[in-house]
Amino acid sequence: MTTANICGSDLHPYEGRASMDPGMVFGHENMGVVEEVGPGVDRIKVGDRVSVPFNLACGTCRNCNDGFTSACLRANPSGQPGAGYGYPMMGPYWGGQAEFLRVPWADFNLLELPAGTEHENDFTMLSDIFPTGYHGTELAGVAPGKTVAIYGAGPVGLMAAHSAVLRGASQVFVVDKEADRLALATEYGATAVDFSQVDPTETIMDATDGFGVDCGVEAVGYQAHDQTGEEHPELALDQLVGVVRATGGLGVVGVYVPEDPQAATEQAKQGRVAFDFGAAWTKGLRIGTGQCPVKAYNRHLRDLIIRGEAHPSKIVSHELPLDQAVEAYDHFDKREDGWTKVLLGPGRSA
Ligand SMILES: NC(=O)c1ccc[n+]([C@@H]2O[C@H](COP(=O)([O-])OP(=O)(O)OC[C@H]3O[C@@H](n4cnc5c(N)ncnc54)[C@H](O)[C@@H]3O)[C@@H](O)[C@H]2O)c1
């Protein structure tokens, strides 16, 4: 392992909002250099520098053949489609916030990177959040000239903003209440909307002449909250349904879970999120959801990095050695000012 990032998704089990077996190793945003290969591996060689997609997939089942590595039918022994590293319900695979990582079906799963150490902090975003942000824009139907509203300026929302601009959107809004994150959204060419200061719906409707945006990306998830911090799992969805124009597209990459025993309401405890579906239906919105199939995008995004077109590392706030992971989780979980994206690595020093 050369780099493993802490992700907003890691906070779900960290906070006890998703249960994980004791002894499991965290870390699904992984990259490194191959130390050893098993007898079934032909393509990948010792010494290769590689990015590890967070989806762990067999490559030959029906869903993998259709490109949906996020819903592999073979990799997760529980029978649930989709497997990953170091995450609840995604199989028994230990994560990469460690010295070493075991990668099953390595020939299929690994993405080769140019040798050396160049672009390390950009390439490390290829395992999850850069493809996930891009996937949000794909589900939302972002294309040249479209207008886009992104809710959530965490790493995923910021990568969605970067992707929307790369895809030629004419206007991109990013909604959050964290000033440091909104400042990064501006650096990626988006218009920041601070929902602790203004009503985001009114702001976006005014800025689009009352028409609304063509595309919406939900990059918040089931812990969406209001400006006082009170959780309302339907809040970001409702606001997006409000600002996306009739027949527009909505990509929901923020995570919603089938059960959440610590949720704010009885309904949400059972994964039932009551959002404005009637309004969404009446508008004829197209809604896409789910885990990102990283392999569908990571090659192209890697090449944008190599050619100097994409700069996902702008969001990195901290690079720390592995043995400071405990403190890093604490700061990141409190969403302390300036703790946007933390990279861990056995070889890194504080
Ligand atoms: N679909 C996938 O494949 C995939 C992959 C990675 C992460 N995710 C999920 O994407 C989501 C975002 O990940 P992240 O790492 O950026 O998380 P994060 O927790 O760092 O960011 C979420 C942001 O949303 C903001 N927010 C909260 N309520 C809001 C509201 N009502 N309106 C606007 N913004 C609001 C928070 O202030 C925070 O900045 C999480 O749910 C994560 O689990 C999904």
Ligand SMILES: [Zn+2]
């Ligand atoms: Zn992640």
Ligand SMILES: [Zn+2]
């Ligand atoms: Zn498969």
